[in-house]
Amino acid sequence: MEATGVGTAVRQSVWAFPILEAVHLVGLALLGAAVLAGDLRLMGLGLISASPGAVLAHCRPWLAAAVIAMAATGIPMLLSEAVKCYYATAFWVKMGTLPPALALTWAGRRRLIRQDPPGHTGATRVQGAVSVLLWLTVAAAGRWIGFSA
Amino acid sequence: MRGFLEWLGGTEGSRALLESQYAWPLIESAHVMGVALFLGTVIVGDLRLAGIGFTSIRPDEVLRRMRPFVLSGFGVMVLTGVLIFYSNPVRYYHDLFFRAKMGLIFVAVLNAFLFHRAARLGNRGGVRPGIAVSAWGAAAISLTVWALVVVAGRLIAYNWFACDIQPQPGWVNKLAGCPVTAAASP
Incomplete structure (x- = not known):
């Protein structure tokens, strides 16, 4: 992976990795908007004047944009230091929590958008809380890759 | 200081x-x-x-x-x-990116403050018309400046322009306020 053109180019450039990191972090803010606006509503917080399904539908395009931005900046960073990541526990924690987080916010939310329940329930509260916890773990583990030797 | x-x-x-x-x-x-x-x-x-x-x-x-x-x-x-x-x-x-970040935060907070004041005045009886236009502008400024705050913040981690790594261009030493002695400067 590190021998790929992208991996080599990022590693050899002084500016590429820092800029990718910085844009990845801007993507995190957008992801935070799409995840939090929806999950807070599921927990009965935030934008409660609209139905949970309506808020989740509003989040969807920004969620997609944020995930694309994260992948577009994250994958080149991974390619530039694949071996370091392979030996970093934090990387595997991130890769373990990312798929369920994505599944819950993409497929799990789609179900609620279709059903459009009138308000939040115990089940939606749990879904929102689990999603926030999963994404917090993804973000913290991601930051910790940088602290790994 | x-x-x-x-x-x-x-x-x-x-x-x-x-x-x-x-x-x-x-x-x-x-x-x-x-x-x-x-x-x-x-x-x-x-x-x-x-x-x-x-x-x-x-x-x-x-x-x-x-x-x-x-x-x-x-x-x-x-x-x-x-x-x-x-x-x-x-x-x-003495970090250039830290100084840039603090300046940008000032601009972003000022933008939010001015927008909220204008919106409050507008709600009280249209002292400031055209809020619909300025709302778009305030949002665009906010998104741009906060994104730059994040970028500047992340770049603080890199010591490209650090005072203790000399020689640096004159403008870097000036903006970062580096205490460079005459003998150390190029």
């Missing part, structure tokens, strides 16, 4: 924080997760003000509902940010 920061950096708490194995990375991680909470909820409001997101909900309603999360997120950012600064005050004081 520098004398005070040198004293601050020499205090026991500052040294312990800088050399700590877990406290510093934990505070730094909290600062990063604070980005998602603070800027994430700012973005929700800005997308609505710009008219490109959450459009079925009234703009003032979106801002009001996001406010507690924006403010608590800002609290997390300031608290963790002050602790990070405290761990190495002189280094950050």
